[in-house]
Amino acid sequence: MVAALIGALIGWTIVAVTGRDGVPLRVAWSGPITLLAAAAVLVCIAYVLHLRLQVNRLRIPDRQAVAWLALGKAAAVVGALMAGGYFGFAVRFLTDLSTDAPRERVIRSAVAIVGGIGVMLASLRIERACLVPPDKRSPKGRSGPGSPSGPDSSSHGENDHS
Numbered sequence: 001m002v003a004a005l006i007g008a009l010i011g012w013t014i015v016a017v018t019g020r021d022g023v024p025l026r027v028a029w030s031g032p033i034t035l036l037a038a039a040a041v042l043v044c045i046a047y048v049l050h051l052r053l054q055v056n057r058l059r060i061p062d063r064q065a066v067a068w069l070a071l072g073k074a075a076a077v078v079g080a081l082m083a084g085g086y087f088g089f090a091v092r093f094l095t096d097l098s099t100d101a102p103r104e105r106v107i108r109s110a111v112a113i114v115g116g117i118g119v120m121l122a123s124l125r126i127e128r129a130c131l132v133p134p135d136k137r138s139p140k141g142r143s144g145p146g147s148p149s150g151p152d153s154s155s156h157g158e159n160d161h162s
Contacts, residue, residue, distance in 0.1 A: 035115025
C-alpha cells in the first residue's frame with residue numbers, strides 16, 4: 001500500500017517536471033505490455049510452485065525457496081509502485097479526455113495499472129505458494145515455534161532446570 005502511494009506521488013510529479021515546452025511525456029505501449037507479460041510469467045511461476053509445494057507436497061532446497069520468496073516480495077513492491085505511478089500520472093489527465101493526447105495517456109496508463117496490479121497479485125501468490133503446509137500429525141494442524149509439538153516446547157523436556 002505504501003509503495004502504491006509513493007508511486008502515485010511520483011507519477012503525479014512526473015507530469016509537472018518532465019516534458020518539453022510544457023507538454024507531458026507520452027506513455028509508450030512498451031511499459032504496459034511489459035507489465036502484463038511480467039504478470040503472466042509470475043502467474044505461471046506461482047501456479048507451478050503451488051502445484052509442486054502445496055498439491056504434490058514436494059520439497060525444494062532452502063536457498064531456492066528463499067529466492068522465490070525474495071522474488072515474490074520484490075515483484076509485489078515493484079508492481080504496486082508501478083501501478084501507483086501510472087495511476088498518479090493518469091489522474092492528471094482525467095479532466096481533459098476530450099482531446100486525443102490526454103485520452104491516450106489515460107488509456108495506456110490504465111492498461112499499465114492493470115499490469116502492475118497483476119504483477120503484485122501474482123507475486124503475492126508466489127509468496128503464498130512458498131508457505132510451509134501444516135503438519136497433519138501435530139494437534140490442531142500446527143507445528144513450529146509456539147505450538148505444543150514445536151521445537152520451542154521444552155517445558156517438560158530434558159533441559160528443564162527449574
